[in-house]
Amino acid sequence: MSELLKVENLSKYFPVRGGLLRRARKQLKAVDDVSFSIARGRTLGLVGESGCGKSTLGRAIIRLLEPTAGTVALEGTRITELTRRELFERRRDMQIIFQDPYASLSPRRTVGQTLLEPLETHRMMTPARRRDWLLELLEIVGLREHILTRYPHEFSGGQRQRVGIARALTLKPKFIVADEAVSALDVSVQSQVLNLLRKLQREFGISFLFISHDLAVVQHISDEVGVMYLGKIVEMTSASRLFARPLHPYTEALMSAVPVPDPARKSSRIVLQGDVPSPIDPPGGCPFHTRCPRVMEVCRVTPPPTVNAGSTEAPHFVNCHLFPVPNTEEDV
Amino acid sequence: MTAPVGKKPVLTVKELVIEFQTERGVVRAVDGVSFELYAGQTLGIVGESGCGKTVTCLALLGLVPTPPGRIVSGSIELNGRNIVGLGDREMRNIRGRDISMIFQEPMTALNPVFTVGNQLCEVIRRHTDATRRQAHAQAVEMLAVVGIPAPAKRMGDYPHQLSGGMRQRVMIAMALSCNPSVLVADEPTTALDVTTQAQVIEQMVLLQEQFDMAVILITHDLGVVAETCEDVMVMYCGQVIEQAPASGLFTRPSHPYTAGLLASIPRIRRERLQELPVIRGMVPDLLSLPMGCRFSTRCEYADQRCQAQIPSLRTATGTDAAVACFKPLGEA
Incomplete structure (x- = not known):
């Protein structure tokens, strides 16, 4: 390609x-x-x-x-x-x-x-x-x-x-x-x-x-x-992969927030609290940490690296401390 | 529609016809719409x-701009009283007390030069004998009810100081402050982001149960309808073409237009199709409607009868749905 x-x-x-x-x-x-x-x-x-x-x-x-x-x-x-x-x-x-x-x-x-x-x-x-x-x-x-x-x-x-x-x-x-x-x-x-x-x-x-x-x-x-x-891309991969298995907690929350035209579906919704912070004074560390349901101590301090959580042929880039940099794979 | 036993409807609309005078001629925007609404019920349009x-709902609040609009015939009974033809003064007493409305864009519905508290208190004092102090206390309470953090502090804010989600919550607080029996919500979450939309919808569902209100929810988002409404009314060119419990409508639509609409929405996490099913053609011009069924020009099942006669609303065989179609789906 x-x-x-x-x-x-x-x-x-x-x-x-x-x-x-x-x-x-x-x-x-x-x-x-x-x-x-x-x-x-x-x-x-x-x-x-x-x-x-x-x-x-x-x-x-x-x-x-x-x-x-x-x-x-x-x-x-x-x-x-x-x-x-x-x-x-x-x-x-x-x-x-x-x-x-x-x-x-x-x-x-x-x-x-x-x-x-x-x-x-x-x-x-x-x-x-x-x-x-x-x-x-x-x-x-x-x-x-x-x-x-x-x-x-x-x-x-x-x-x-x-x-x-x-x-x-x-x-x-x-x-x-x-x-x-x-x-x-x-x-x-x-x-x-x-x-x-x-x-x-x-x-x-x-x-x-x-x-x-x-x-x-x-x-x-x-x-x-x-x-x-x-202002940052927090996750990127093929459409099929992203929708089948979102990795970033923000992506997960976004997807669960979408109303589905099926009244039988019992939604297990992750409702994010609060609003998107102002981009003039974005939070330190990971910009999503103020709303993240899975926030850890490190997220408040250090911006997360972008790692490939997929494979070389089917990359899945994610920008989150939940996915630490593996030794074998390249950091992008 | 499922009528609760022994209960009287809070709102009964009968054969409502509304016309608008335009440069090109008279447009019949609402043509013979009838429905009933009970306390605690949510009806999606x-x-x-x-x-x-939207015109139907404006009529419920006596807000059809006249001229160019005009309610030609029909009745709207709110708590047993026909409100069609009431004067401005009487309508002002009803609006906000018996029936309230929230709009799509809260920024244009709120007054930018008054504080949130000011606007909330005005509604309360207009309709009750509350003193200034009582009204203030009640306003703070309402803001807390709709989930605004630090409500007492927010009372002094102007609308532009709030985020979109917060503004819509203020609108809801204002609409509910006099405990109306009917709340009309016109695309209340359309201008909001999905994560904010999820918050506001959750709040609205909770409040409805708490206040036992009847709610009319107008939206183009079938997902939102599926999540919030028990009953759904589908309109096309001014007429109701299908009215059914949400559970049945989404799984077994009777009218070909409803089925077409449902099929044409891309859905999250569903297998990706090369092409989306479409409803061919366009909505006809209200000034030159087809002779028979208004959907006949776009319907794949239409025959000569459909092109010549207008079908009236009737119960589709074996369902709880009322449908205006000669050849409803599922009826061979």
Whole structure:
């Protein structure tokens, strides 16, 4: 499997200003030393609660936000070192789908104008070919030709999200960040859009970073899954492994909190106490120790190392003192 | 619906019809909805955007914006009194005392310029003869009841100083402060993270038992319904299409739409499917509804009769479910 995207030690800090001179007094570590890679045609799901930094991570990867430290490489090209001009060229390979297509589509442009613009700015295809490609695109995302002359407000939520997806596809990208792309949709529309994303991946071999707070959706769409808490990835492995045997107490609690549409299921729920702490002053030691049902003395003091609790062929990375560093295995 | 022996319903809705005047014509948002609700019962109302679930509940509190909205016909009996057509002054006495509502986004429902304590006391003093001091004591007690730590201290906080979960608890405290017989909760946990949602749901279930209230829970999350409701009402295009005990509805749905909805949700820890089952097509425009059954345009079982006549709600053979369908599932 060839690697498409490689993220190494990526961090994004925001200065928190305050005081008389509005100087930066503290750092908000939205993304803190995150590393992973995504293979061609695969999907990495990213789950976590509001404020855990998952959206910031998605934006930092495609440099919609400038990362504070670390590198991102797409097919070996270091995205993080490109000049503005080079980045502009490279943007055609990296696209993003947002949660609310209504907010991300210009209300004053027809769908046709919105879809055509990226092709014009990147000088891709002849005008005649562009038209054919747009029609093909509409067909792929399940919209009809007449919508090209319509405005975003004329559509339902599901149709707008299809337009958002078509817009992300116009430049034939290799990598797409889908940030809560189905979260605003009704159940029956959501399943249609999820199937569409899977189809696109099969047909075009696109890699996805799929960000969502919905664990069931992430399980359905992802090959690998990373769980984020306060800016760090605390557990990462294949979707099947993660959902069958979560290791991190936070992952366990998250999964048990998901309500299941089956009244017969007697839930053995782990209800976490309290709220997620502020990322401006994250707790010392393990950031999860304030809410962890299995907290130990060491957790309050020392940040846990990331260990591979799986095998070399089927890695299962976890960031927790319950899983000590084995001597034989490599620390990542 | 299972009517408890010898008990009178606290709420009886009969043949409720609500219309809205729009630029494009008159939309019938609620079309002949009837149901009964008993003390201690939780009724879940599910359906997708625009199905009329929220409008139905706004009507229960006399909150349908008029104009453009209008209750055309039907009755709403709350504790034996028809509240349709009551004046503003009378409705204000009923709201908060006999029936309360909590909303999806507590930040927009709470007043940002008053403290939590201020807003809680206002409700209590509006409906009871409590003195300032008594109201304050009662407000602190309510905050404790809904599980807010250090309630006396929180009384002086403004809504923006609280987390999302805490704000929703304040809303619940406010709604319950005058011990209403009916609580309407419109997507109360949708804006919350899963771990917070689990806390709030747990609290709501406890409180309902404690106060012996009747609860109407509106949600799009079938998982939440399965965990909290005894009875479920499924709405589609303004009509009730299925009404059944939760235990039966989730295992043996009668209406093809209910079955389709249940099948299309990805579920955690279930084998990953290549494609999710979908309900084809879209919810029809309320201004150009199909002639017969409103689901007939999307239903795989629809025949000529379904396209010509509207099925009325009747008991499905061999079940406790009422279903509006000519060919319910499980009935050959």
